[in-house]
Amino acid sequence: MSPIKNEGAPNSPYFTPAQDPPAGTALDPATAPTLFQPLKIRGMTLQNRFAVSPMCQYSADNGHLTDWHFAHLSQFIIRGAGLTIVEATSVTPNGRISPEDSGLWQDSQIAPLKRIADFAHAQGQKLGVQLDHAGRKASTLAPWLVTSRNTPRLASEAARGWPDDIWAASAISYADGYPDPRAMTLEEIASLVGAWRDAARRALAAGVDCIEIHGAHGYLISGFLSPQTNRRTDAYGGSFENRTRLLFEVIAAVREVVPADFPLLLRISATEWMEHLGPDQPTWDLAESVRLAKLLPAAGVDLLDVSSGGLQAGQRIHLHPYYQINLAGEIRAAIAKEGLNLLIGAVGMVTDAEMARSIVQESGRAATSGDADRAVEIAAEDAAGQVTYADLVLVGRQFLREPEFPLRVAQQLGVEVKWPVQYHRAGWPKGAKI
Known part of the structure; x- marks a missing residue:
């Protein structure tokens, strides 16, 4: 008889109990809703459909993650999130949103990220990193320092900023109080693509399980996508093909250095919410996002993370709980109609169990483990046409x-x-209302 012992997690650099299966795994997958079904993204399998969205902490030390980031991210890792994505991480020093943003532009930034990746893997969980360049929204102050509309957002040199080295598609400022950018040269664009490639190599060295390219919220790539912020007359401006050129060059650069089974995600703003400008002022909208989405599988993108807005200070968002979920659903439907292999991620205002369930629920899946009433409701939804967003x-x-x-x-x-095995005494009693 084999001795009973506290087995350690495999391949961990220190002893920590093995989590088999990882926290957040359904104990009866056959009857669980889609939300608690595994999701395979190339060579990565998540035990459920929850991901921690990248959230800037404005707490890095010259681009290096610190103990704050370890504590911040580990709390989600041990509590069952299928995927935890590290905040927007700049590929160049001048691409940080704030002077205190994370970076991967030098090798010394690998080790603090690897520490978090090692911890995630010891818990049987997955860690991703979002690579970014902030473009015309770079060199700004941490948001809690902006106490009123009259407070400038610009981080001056005295605040460790770089106000004279702001890159953008075109020399158009985001709003009053923000930096004045300059249009990138072709040489700078080429160097940026190389920086993205190098940052991806460093992410691999740190042991992350996937990379997300940040192409949303008015940062550099989305600034190239929008005809409102991209007024270039060269190969990177004008037509849809030209405005998306930088994005596809970045995708190719990342794919060039990652393994074939490595997942690549992309976040976009599905619309910049500027339709009120009228037909004479074209904007990046849902139609352009659908057009882009159809090209992504062939380029090597596995999941499209659908957000919105952030490109223009004058945006008019039609706010309601599903305002971004609906955008994701429309893109997913268009992709499905074409028979393309592209997963869709939805984000925004997800605050309760039923909303989370409804977003990913697939027709024919049971809703709960042993909840007959809810199973009847799901059957009725299926009969009426279940929408999977x-x-x-x-x-x-x-x-x-x-x-x-x-x-x-x-x-x-x-x-x-x-x-988590260490928290085995803490689970809520079955049926308890919380």
Whole structure:
């Protein structure tokens, strides 16, 4: 008889108990809703459909992650998030949103990221990193320092900023109080693509499980995508093909250095919410996002993370709980109609169990473990035509409020899931209302 012992996690640089299966795994997958079904993205398999959305912490030391980031991210890792994505991480020093943003432009920044990746893997969990360049929204202050509309957002040289070295597609400032950018030269564009390639290599050296390219929210890539912020007359401006050229060059550069089974994600703003400008002022909108999405599988993108806005100070968002979820659903439907292999991620205002469930629920899946009433409701939804908006739910602020969000959602949906072995005494009693 084999001795009973506390087995350690395989390949961990230190002893920590093995989590088999990882926290957040449904104990009865056959009857769990889609939200607690595994999701395979190339060579990476998540045990559920929750992802921690990248959230800037404005706490890095010259681009290096610190103990704050370890504590911040590990709380989600141990509580069952299928994928945790590190905040926007700049590929160049001048691409940081703030002087205190994360970076991967030099080798010394690998080790602090690897520490978090090693911890995630020791818990049986997955870690991603979002690579970014902030473009015309770079060199700005941490948001809690901007106490009123009259407070400039620009981080001056005295605040460790770089106000005279701001890159953009065109020399158009985001708004009053923001830096004045200059249009990038062709040489700078080429160097930027190389910087993205080098940052991807460093991410691999750190051991991350996937990379997300940040092409949303008015940062550099999305600034090239929008005809409102890209007024170039060279090969990177004008037509849809030209405005998307930088993005596809970055995708190719990253794909060039990662393994064939390595997942690549892309975040976009599906619309810049500037339709009120009228037909004479073309903007980046849902139609252009659908057009882009159809090209992504061939380019090597595996999942499209659908956000919106952030490109223009004058945006008019039609705010409601599903304002971005609906955009994801429309893109997913268009992709499905073409028979293309592209997963969709949805983000924004996901705060409760039923909303999280509804976003990814696939027709024919049982809703809960042993919840007959809910199973009847799902059957009725299927008969009426179940809408699946996305394949993955990316959650930000609710994780800050509730780091145990996946465990709490499981309890509220009646799904029994694995907790960390060290917390085995802490699970809520079956049927308890929380």
